[in-house]
Amino acid sequence: MATEKKQEEKERMHPLNKNRGRYDLSALIDTVSELVGYVKPNKYGVDSVDFSNPVAVKLLNKALLSYYYGIKHWDFPDENLCPPIPGRADYIHYIADLLCESNFGRHLLGNKITCLDVGVGASCIYPVIGVTEYNWNFIGSDINENSIISAQHIIDTNVQLSNKIELRLQKNRKDVFYGVITLEDKIDITLCNPPFHASAEEAQKGTLRKVKNLSGKRIKNPDLNFAGISNELICDGGERKFIHSMIRESKKFATNCFWFSTLVSKQSNLKGVYKALETIGATAVKTIAMGTGNKSTRIVAWSFLSKEEQKEWRIKRWKS
Numbered sequence: 001m002a003t004e005k006k007q008e009e010k011e012r013m014h015p016l017n018k019n020r021g022r023y024d025l026s027a028l029i030d031t032v033s034e035l036v037g038y039v040k041p042n043k044y045g046v047d048s049v050d051f052s053n054p055v056a057v058k059l060l061n062k063a064l065l066s067y068y069y070g071i072k073h074w075d076f077p078d079e080n081l082c083p084p085i086p087g088r089a090d091y092i093h094y095i096a097d098l099l100c101e102s103n104f105g106r107h108l109l110g111n112k113i114t115c116l117d118v119g120v121g122a123s124c125i126y127p128v129i130g131v132t133e134y135n136w137n138f139i140g141s142d143i144n145e146n147s148i149i150s151a152q153h154i155i156d157t158n159v160q161l162s163n164k165i166e167l168r169l170q171k172n173r174k175d176v177f178y179g180v181i182t183l184e185d186k187i188d189i190t191l192c193n194p195p196f197h198a199s200a201e202e203a204q205k206g207t208l209r210k211v212k213n214l215s216g217k218r219i220k221n222p223d224l225n226f227a228g229i230s231n232e233l234i235c236d237g238g239e240r241k242f243i244h245s246m247i248r249e250s251k252k253f254a255t256n257c258f259w260f261s262t263l264v265s266k267q268s269n270l271k272g273v274y275k276a277l278e279t280i281g282a283t284a285v286k287t288i289a290m291g292t293g294n295k296s297t298r299i300v301a302w303s304f305l306s307k308e309e310q311k312e313w314r315i316k317r318w319k320s
Helices: 004-009 024-032 034-036 054-069 085-102 127-135 145-156 200-215 240-252 267-280 307-318
Strands: 040-042 047-049 114-118 137-142 166-169 187-192 257-264 286-294 293-303
Touching: 004 187, 024 034, 024 054, 034 040, 034 054, 034 187, 047 054, 054 085, 054 127, 085 127, 085 257, 085 286, 114 127, 127 137, 127 145, 145 166, 187 240, 200 257, 240 257, 240 267, 240 307, 267 286, 267 293
Parallel strands: 114 137, 114 187, 137 166, 187 257
Antiparallel strands: 040 047, 257 293, 286 293
16 A cells, blocks of 8 residues: 555656656666665565665765766765755656747757756756756856855766856845846746745754654654755745745846746745736746645746747747
């Protein structure tokens, strides 16, 4: 029963997600040998990775990137957020579908597409997957200079990422698009995984719940199983305020971007997001449901382009 439930959860992923099936742990261990020390039978007697251990989680994700995506050099400081690859890949595949829909069902690959990843992080994960899966170009922004340095190292040490990703430091911590997008930029879609928590206390409570669910144990001061420095997880006002700032700033770049998008993890924030988009004059709003494991989330995407502006965009940027 438990195995069937786990497979059901995997089937919620996008059909093109390489991690949709059960992990081939033998192949992953062959790829990253250190992983073997963190694989053991779970309570159902099935070999599994200890997801409550941040070292095990990082090694697993290194192995997934190497085995499925050909990324052989992927490292960053342990205090930085270690992103779960399956969920990040889902976001990329769903925005590929959105762009395809905007192009009358024709998929868009290669240099025709430029994406902006807001909060690229030390792991550079969305650009890594977007380049290896679709050969898109990326701009990655971040407020942390060390994260930019780490992401650049990943780009420089993997030949398939060369000349595909440009990194930009966001110098004002209160801004999202201001200071990153120039008036000359043409960006086909932006993406963002906003800081989730409004305070360190809130983040700690979330970690306690997660570790208890994964390990079945109450631990007073657990390590974050996906790590994460404060600006990756916490911002003033949490997810709600960050997304509202993003929406407000997006209006200035209405004709620079075809689509803006963001993850919205908290369903309670959706009503306010829709209201803000209506108030600011978005011409199109799309909500895309996502689910990985026992977590449900969604992408909200919006555009300010008129039908005539969309047509002109397709002709100038996407037409073969």
